[in-house]
Amino acid sequence: DTAVSQTPKYLVTQMGNDKSIKCEQNLGHDTMYWYKQDSKKFLKIMFSYNNKELIINETVPNRFSPKSPDKAHLNLHINSLELGDSAVYFCASSQGPRIYGYTFGSGTRLTVV
Amino acid sequence: SQQGEEDPQALSIQEGENATMNCSYKTSINNLQWYRQNSGRGLVHLILIRSNEREKHSGRLRVTLDTSKKSSSLLITASRAADTASYFCATDAGSARQLTFGSGTQLTVLP
Numbered sequence: 683d684t685a686v687s688q689t690p691k692y693l694v695t696q697m698g699n700d701k702s703i704k705c706e707q708n709l710g711h712d713t714m715y716w717y718k719q720d721s722k723k724f725l726k727i728m729f730s731y732n733n734k735e736l737i738i739n740e741t742v743p744n745r746f747s748p749k750s751p752d753k754a755h756l757n758l759h760i761n762s763l764e765l766g767d768s769a770v771y772f773c774a775s776s777q778g779p780r781i782y783g784y785t786f787g788s789g790t791r792l793t794v795v
Numbered sequence: 796s797q798q799g800e801e802d803p804q805a806l807s808i809q810e811g812e813n814a815t816m817n818c819s820y821k822t823s824i825n826n827l828q829w830y831r832q833n834s835g836r837g838l839v840h841l842i843l844i845r846s847n848e849r850e851k852h853s854g855r856l857r858v859t860l861d862t863s864k865k866s867s868s869l870l871i872t873a874s875r876a877a878d879t880a881s882y883f884c885a886t887d888a889g890s891a892r893q894l895t896f897g898s899g900t901q902l903t904v905l906p
Binding site for chain 1: 825826828830832835836837838839840841843881883887892893894895896898899
């Protein structure tokens with residue numbers, strides 16, 4: 683049973699396109715996150731979403747938008763893709779990082795050409 | 796900006812040896828966590844140590860935390876080839892309920 687699942691695993695698209703990455707967790711966690719990992723493996727928080735409260739990292743372009751249809755899903759929409767958006771995007775969930783760690787999905791490798 | 800910086804960036808050891816990785820951070824924290832990432836995979840949570848704890852063990856893992864020096868170390872004893880991975884520290888600071896990750900240490904365990 684996959685705890686945090688992301689689709690697709692690979693995404694290759696042209697500049698200027700709009701794309702979405704889906705994330706679902708079946709753990710009953712109350713908070714979900716999106717992280718971006720660059721080619722040097724730096725992980726940067728993009729968004730966290732808890733009980734309808736969205737926290738956005740100020741460096742994230744507004745072309746990126748998370749959408750949560752319900753507590754188990756946090757999808758990532760990206761408009762007008764740019765070359766610099768190429769990275770691996772990870773979804774994660776937690777029941778509370780003060781006590782528990784995060785459970786990560788397996789990642790989506792986005793390549794913009 | 797990265798909250799944590801890890802040292803060394805890369806570490807290569809023989810199977811059976813111990814591996815020590817260090818993490819330094821900048822601000823006061825609620826807790827510090829360590830994660831492992833195998834190549835091409837997601838991160839896996841290893842251990843969480845709270846700011847009022849100094850040492851924690853889990854199997855072959857030993858984590859220490861020195862809040863006065865704003866540093867932590869992860870020791871993997873009797874390493875195995877399967878321990879080959881990147882290891883990241885992450886800090887929970889402030890009220891944002893978000894983890895900030897360090898730059899990672901690439902550990903290679905040679906058989």
